[in-house]
Amino acid sequence: MKKVTIHEIAEILNIDSSTVSRALNDSDRVNSKTKKKVLKKAEELGYRPNLLASNLRQNKSNTIGVVVPRISRSFFSSAIAGIEEMAHNADFNVVISQSLEKHKREQKIVNNLFSNRVDGILISVSMETETSSHLEILERAGVPFVFFDRHCSDMRNSNKVLIDDFAGAYEAVSHLIRNNCKRIVHFSGPQTLEIYKNRLAGYKKALESYGIPFDPKLVITSNLMQEDGKRMAGKLIKTESAIDAIFAANDLAAIGAMKYLKSIDKKIPEDIAIVGFSNEPVSEMIEPSLTTLDQLGFEIGKISCSLLLDKIQVKDNESENKTIILKPNLIIRDSSQKKGSL
Amino acid sequence: MKKVTIHEIAEILNIDSSTVSRALNDSDRVNSKTKKKVLKKAEELGYRPNLLASNLRQNKSNTIGVVVPRISRSFFSSAIAGIEEMAHNADFNVVISQSLEKHKREQKIVNNLFSNRVDGILISVSMETETSSHLEILERAGVPFVFFDRHCSDMRNSNKVLIDDFAGAYEAVSHLIRNNCKRIVHFSGPQTLEIYKNRLAGYKKALESYGIPFDPKLVITSNLMQEDGKRMAGKLIKTESAIDAIFAANDLAAIGAMKYLKSIDKKIPEDIAIVGFSNEPVSEMIEPSLTTLDQLGFEIGKISCSLLLDKIQVKDNESENKTIILKPNLIIRDSSQKKGSL
DNA sequence: TGTATTTATACAATCGTTTGTATTAAAATT
DNA sequence: AATTTTAATACAAACGATTGTATAAATACA
Numbered sequence: 081m082k083k084v085t086i087h088e089i090a091e092i093l094n095i096d097s098s099t100v101s102r103a104l105n106d107s108d109r110v111n112s113k114t115k116k117k118v119l120k121k122a123e124e125l126g127y128r129p130n131l132l133a134s135n136l137r138q139n140k141s142n143t144i145g146v147v148v149p150r151i152s153r154s155f156f157s158s159a160i161a162g163i164e165e166m167a168h169n170a171d172f173n174v175v176i177s178q179s180l181e182k183h184k185r186e187q188k189i190v191n192n193l194f195s196n197r198v199d200g201i202l203i204s205v206s207m208e209t210e211t212s213s214h215l216e217i218l219e220r221a222g223v224p225f226v227f228f229d230r231h232c233s234d235m236r237n238s239n240k241v242l243i244d245d246f247a248g249a250y251e252a253v254s255h256l257i258r259n260n261c262k263r264i265v266h267f268s269g270p271q272t273l274e275i276y277k278n279r280l281a282g283y284k285k286a287l288e289s290y291g292i293p294f295d296p297k298l299v300i301t302s303n304l305m306q307e308d309g310k311r312m313a314g315k316l317i318k319t320e321s322a323i324d325a326i327f328a329a330n331d332l333a334a335i336g337a338m339k340y341l342k343s344i345d346k347k348i349p350e351d352i353a354i355v356g357f358s359n360e361p362v363s364e365m366i367e368p369s370l371t372t373l374d375q376l377g378f379e380i381g382k383i384s385c386s387l388l389l390d391k392i393q394v395k396d397n398e399s400e401n402k403t404i405i406l407k408p409n410l411i412i413r414d415s416s417q418k419k420g421s422l
Numbered sequence: 423m424k425k426v427t428i429h430e431i432a433e434i435l436n437i438d439s440s441t442v443s444r445a446l447n448d449s450d451r452v453n454s455k456t457k458k459k460v461l462k463k464a465e466e467l468g469y470r471p472n473l474l475a476s477n478l479r480q481n482k483s484n485t486i487g488v489v490v491p492r493i494s495r496s497f498f499s500s501a502i503a504g505i506e507e508m509a510h511n512a513d514f515n516v517v518i519s520q521s522l523e524k525h526k527r528e529q530k531i532v533n534n535l536f537s538n539r540v541d542g543i544l545i546s547v548s549m550e551t552e553t554s555s556h557l558e559i560l561e562r563a564g565v566p567f568v569f570f571d572r573h574c575s576d577m578r579n580s581n582k583v584l585i586d587d588f589a590g591a592y593e594a595v596s597h598l599i600r601n602n603c604k605r606i607v608h609f610s611g612p613q614t615l616e617i618y619k620n621r622l623a624g625y626k627k628a629l630e631s632y633g634i635p636f637d638p639k640l641v642i643t644s645n646l647m648q649e650d651g652k653r654m655a656g657k658l659i660k661t662e663s664a665i666d667a668i669f670a671a672n673d674l675a676a677i678g679a680m681k682y683l684k685s686i687d688k689k690i691p692e693d694i695a696i697v698g699f700s701n702e703p704v705s706e707m708i709e710p711s712l713t714t715l716d717q718l719g720f721e722i723g724k725i726s727c728s729l730l731l732d733k734i735q736v737k738d739n740e741s742e743n744k745t746i747i748l749k750p751n752l753i754i755r756d757s758s759q760k761k762g763s764l
Numbered sequence: 765t766g767t768a769t770t771t772a773t774a775c776a777a778t779c780g781t782t783t784g785t786a787t788t789a790a791a792a793t794t
Numbered sequence: 795a796a797t798t799t800t801a802a803t804a805c806a807a808a809c810g811a812t813t814g815t816a817t818a819a820a821t822a823c824a
Contacts, residue, residue, distance in 0.1 A: 086781070098781095101783085102803095105782085109801085111801080126558075129781075132779085132780075134781050137782045137809050141474075152493075152499035221424075221470075306707075339707075362707050366708055427811085438773065438774050439811085440811095440813075441773060474810075476812075478780065478809095479778070479812045
């Protein structure tokens with residue numbers, strides 16, 4: 081019923097607890113016969129080390145904390161898979177928390193991770209997060225952290241692994257243009273988030289490159305839920321009859337639009353071509369399958385974790401901060417390829 | 423750079439650390455003026471309690487551990503959402519781990535949670551897990567745990583919150599029959615798993631209730647991937663031309679079948695009605711939207727967490743173990759309702 | 765005024781480890 | 795045989811909080 085400690089083992093074997101500790105940690109300061117006795121007794125009693133005590137003493141936890149907006153989003157669960165693979169290889173534990181896009185919860189989580197003395201933190205901030213003040217505590221105490229995908233732009237000097245949203249958007253829109261689309265709508269997200277700003281910028285740049293004038297009426301901002309996609313598509317069809325493509329800043333909004341357009345008998349991609357962003361699993365299941373940008377979740381997870389582990393291991397805490405940028409992959413499916421195009 | 427402790431605060435204010443501790447915990451044994459001084463200084467120095475030390479001393483962590491096969495499965499992420507809601511209300515923290523369906527990893531996770539002295543554990547076991555031996559350590563030390571959805575059937579007496587797969591399948595098939603379906607195919611899963619056995623049994627029972635003879639040729643077992651669904655549908659169309667409905671033991675296989683049937687111009691639900699199982703998000707996004715059984719992930723999460731919190735709070739550890747069984751909800755969508763039926 | 769009570773704080777032990785230093789006995793070296 | 799070295803273990807102080815008990819000063823009561 082009570083939890084077994086090294087002291088009990090020590091008492092039973094009539095040796096000191098420090099010897100038991102060293103035996104369990106396979107130190108060469110203890111005789112191999114004693115080691116065997118200790119190991120046997122520990123096994124027998126079902127001994128499990130108290131990591132609270134151990135971590136407290138050693139001032140490290142061999143654990144990294146991960147903070148994401150939602151674990152259910154495919155990009156984030158893939159990233160977590162990558163993080164766990166890398167961390168477990170290095171014999172680190174991983175604890176996962178989700179902010180549910182709330183800044184308050186994110187703040188609480190960071191404080192809690194810090195209070196539990198994790199060795200480092202990987203974070204992708206919530207939509208509500210505008211400043212990095214809740215991370216100051218980490219800087220002050222020298223706890224290394226790495227942003228992935230979403231970062232705090234007010235923090236001039238930080239470690240981050242990002243997706244090149246600009247390049248992704250540019251490629252997506254270029255693809256649409258090469259498929260003979262001329263009036264291309266962009267569904268954009270909250271402009272507080274860097275990523276949506278960059279996707280919008282990539283959209284504009286692509287238009288410019290191909291000599292298509294930018295029309296602000298074709299950019300609509302929302303929270304990019306499926307319902308938003310439907311609603312926005314509905315509004316557009318009424319006011320802008322000539323549109324021939326939609327580039328949505330996420331898949332959900334793209335799918336919402338697609339459903340609405342199908343319901344009013346628009347053909348996709350013949351009448352209106354659609355491209356999403358994120359490569360959610362659903363994007364290849366719907367019909368027509370959705371062209372989208374894969375954000376390399378697993379890859380990002382691995383890379384950012386490896387960067388964090390580097391920071392943790394070199395205690396030289398003034399090592400240069402790093403920014404790594406990955407280009408998303410355009411996955412071309414059926415929703416964007418008008419026949420007769422190249 | 424160094425982490426702030428109560429001792430530093432004590433030294434600066436020239437008081438004892440025990441007073442600082444009591445001040446921070448708002449004890450009435452310390453003068454309100456002193457409290458204010460302490461709080462102000464703590465804030466100023468960016469003090470954050472060391473929970474390793476605090477939990478060690480108090481022999482509790484206010485944390486519950488959650489073990490699931492994969493966080494990316496919608497059912498599990500919903501369950502986690504339910505767990506977190508309930509836990510946070512009760513001021514408990516939640517740490518999430520995924521076994522990735524590996525028994526070895528599950529074992530490691532359980533040991534690690536125990537070593538970190540979580541107050542209780544919620545677990546849905548991996549596909550590979552056949553016995554409960556890796557949970558003995560919890561029983562021995564009196565750490566309460568609750569199974570949800572998937573449990574260890576070798577453990578005679580345990581706390582668990584389960585889905586009534588039999589009833590769900592029965593309801594799904596009854597629904598098809600009431601929609602004038604007579605030759606109903608069942609896509610079943612690995613018979614090693616309780617859940618698939620029960621779904622098959624529910625299917626049989628429904629047929630029996632409505633006086634439809636059971637035909638073993640209409641039951642096909644696979645791993646229920648999307649490809650399996652396609653393949654099985656293809657085979658069936660060739661050999662059993664009279665079929666008018668499919669009840670698949672998961673959504674993926676149902677969607678695979680649906681895609682194949684659409685590709686050969688079968689009308690759904692007019693020619694063939696389809697029902698899935700699990701209510702994956704994609705099931706309402708595809709067309710026609712898929713009738714399926716919702717497994718009440720959020721609900722299960724809340725209920726099992728509440729059960730666990732009860733066990734944690736009554737230290738009387740010989741309180742009766744509980745089994746709670748929830749009936750899944752049939753979500754009727756477009757894929758199963760033949761027109762002209764009731 | 766002297767004693768009892770209250771209030772505010774200090775002291776010290778504790779949680780379960782780890783780890784530097786001290787101790788003792790045995791082995792190796794001279 | 796005397797001394798040094800090595801090996802194996804014991805002792806004790808940490809890590810940072812909590813908490814029971816002791817103490818001192820201030821207030822209340824007689």
